[in-house]
Amino acid sequence: MNFKITTTLLGFSFIFFLFATHTTYAQSVQIDSDDLLIRSGPGTEHEPIGSANSGDTYPYLQSDAEWLEIEFNEAAGWVHEDFVSIIEQSSESPSFDNGDMPEMMMIPIDKVTLREDATVGSNRLRELTKHQTVTILESVDGWIQVETRDETVGYIPSWLLDVDQSDAKPINDQTIVIDPGHGGEDIGATGISGRYESEYALFTSYILQRQLELLGANVALTRTDDYYHALGPRPALSNYKHADAFISIHYNSEPNYPSANGMDTFYRDKIDEELALSVHDQLIETTDANDRGASTGNYQILRLSKRPSMLLELGFLSNQTEEERIQSTPYQYLISEGVIKGLLNP
Ligand SMILES: [Zn+2]
Structure with missing residues (x-):
């Protein structure tokens, strides 16, 4: 692959990810008494298909008058509402979200000095090199305050923002x-x-x-x-x-x-x-x-x-x-x- 590096490049990146947690709610039925009969339909006239004990929980499917349908051993079963409680169960799955979006730039020239203060004579912190990405914090009088990825904060001249980037993309x-x-x-x-x-x-x-x-x-x-x-x-x-x-x-x-x-x-x-x-x-x-x-x-x-x-x-x-x-x-x-x-x- 032949990538051609021509002149210069300046880019802004507005992408920034934060971890966030997505919570989805599902309802469960918690059994409140021991040896509770689970029936095949919503009423005591329906056959028992098993029993459950206090503290057991099952996925809640639907209700019919005073009866609740639950998923019971991979089948549907019914319990009377007096002997159970419905609980909100949260299942958390982590994911990445777009969060705050800091303004970023890539250094468009071979080398530029990162300085401690916004003056030409101030201490040199280090040299930044071409295509290095920095976060822009603020601009002050011909300088921009930036932060490098290792969290060094300093100043570079603001004219770097104006470097022509046409034909500059490597x-x-x-x-x-x-x-x-x-x-x-x-x-x-x-x-x-x-x-x-x-x-x-x-x-x-x-x-x-x-x-x-x-x-x-x-x-x-x-x-x-x-x-x-x-x-x-x-x-x-x-x-x-x-x-x-x-x-x-x-x-x-x-x-x-x-x-x-x-x-x-x-x-x-x-x-x-x-x-x-x-x-x-x-x-x-x-x-x-x-x-x-x-x-x-x-x-x-x-x-x-x-x-x-x-x-x-x-x-x-x-x-x-x-x-x-x-x-x-x-x-x-x-x-x-x-x-x-x-x-x-x-
Ligand atoms: Zn893999």
């Missing part, structure tokens, strides 16, 4: 298909926090999509929601779009070895090796994650792909420290940066 017209692994009932791995791989994969994919689009890429996602999507159509989308790269996003889990951590990259065969190794190396360098290596992997999603493809295992959700890192938006931007640098320099 991934112009490239087509990248991102595949957020799993989805819906296929949750993938479960993290220590109880959150699912399918959600993390979507979180990462959204940020990567946004960053790639800032750089001029045409990006398609194989899923944009939390529903189950079969494996076959995912690489088919990439084949159909004649993608320059097909990137399947996953997270790992090894509950028996909670200390396991780091990133793996898999690719189909020799043809994709160079690009996959480039992305892998840049991911490791940018995120400082443990390097578990890059190798060929016999995954269906890679076998079905006819385009340059890779499957990224971006960290272990079974490792508490690593999962916490994966949950942080700044770290997610580092992952995106690593992937993009790898795509730029195969």
